Amino acid sequence: MNLVDLWLTRSLSMCLLLQSFVLMILCFHSASMCPKGCICSHTGGLNISCSNANLKEIPRDIPPETVILYLDSNQITSIPNDIFKDLHQLKVLNLSKNGIEFIDEHSFKGVAETLQILDLSDNQIKSVHKNAFRNLKGRARIANNPWHCDCTLQQVLRSMSLNHDTASNVICKTSVLDEHAGRAFFTHANHADLCNLQQKTTDYAMLVTMFGWFTMVISYVVYYVRQNQEDARRHLEYLKSLPSRQKKPDEADDISTVV
Ligand SMILES: *[C@@H]1O[C@H](CO)[C@@H](O)[C@H](O)[C@H]1NC(C)=O
Numbered sequence: 001m002n003l004v005d006l007w008l009t010r011s012l013s014m015c016l017l018l019q020s021f022v023l024m025i026l027c028f029h030s031a032s033m034c035p036k037g038c039i040c041s042h043t044g045g046l047n048i049s050c051s052n053a054n055l056k057e058i059p060r061d062i063p064p065e066t067v068i069l070y071l072d073s074n075q076i077t078s079i080p081n082d083i084f085k086d087l088h089q090l091k092v093l094n095l096s097k098n099g100i101e102f103i104d105e106h107s108f109k110g111v112a113e114t115l116q117i118l119d120l121s122d123n124q125i126k127s128v129h130k131n132a133f134r135n136l137k138g139r140a141r142i143a144n145n146p147w148h149c150d151c152t153l154q155q156v157l158r159s160m161s162l163n164h165d166t167a168s169n170v171i172c173k174t175s176v177l178d179e180h181a182g183r184a185f186f187t188h189a190n191h192a193d194l195c196n197l198q199q200k201t202t203d204y205a206m207l208v209t210m211f212g213w214f215t216m217v218i219s220y221v222v223y224y225v226r227q228n229q230e231d232a233r234r235h236l237e238y239l240k241s242l243p244s245r246q247k248k249p250d251e252a253d254d255i256s257t258v259v
Helices: 002-032 151-159 164-169 185-189 194-246 249-258
Strands: 039-042 046-049 066-070 092-094 117-119 139-141 147-149 172-175
Touching: 147 151, 151 185, 151 194
Parallel strands: 046 066, 066 092, 092 117, 117 139, 147 172
Antiparallel strands: 039 046
């Protein structure tokens, strides 16, 4: 019995040791799951704050259960395709105050449906892919970017559920219409259809080219006719001058007599 007791206590202590070891590993694991330079907290879901962390790119080890993700005030310049695709619970994504230049078709793939707030304000975004925000249900902040206002941007903004404050804050740094540069997109460019405008421009180009060809053909015809008229006149004059020679019957008689 004593031996069994001893064995039991030994196995129990072994069990406890093993358990603590497992717990330690778990703790260590969850600690390593917080991306470097970020602060993780659990207030109504996993909340990750990587604000002001000198990040040059978006960390690839963001846990899939993240609900709120702050990546603002860093030096992130691009959003790789599919980078957020596993974050199925993400509701708030703050990418404000970075150097992002372009939003691609799959930048928000996987999170567009769940996102409630997407903050892209204060970046270097000039343009976005026409489907960049296609499935976005939430609100997006896109103010304070050097937007290039064109047909694509018009289509994107019209299909987006932007909150109204932000929409009027979209300032065209450059535009397909010179007079819109430096002005708010929704108050000015909205009146002009930037998509039809492009259509019109190509139409005009076509018209001008056709007119050019037409003018060339007409002038060539006119030149040709004039030239011919000149030739015809000369020929006529030549013909007129001919009968006077033919009127010399003697010559003809001479020939016939020779023959
Ligand atoms: C995102 O971060 C910026 C900069 O810290 C802050 O001003 C802004 O309010 C944040 N946006 C949201 C939606 O929380």
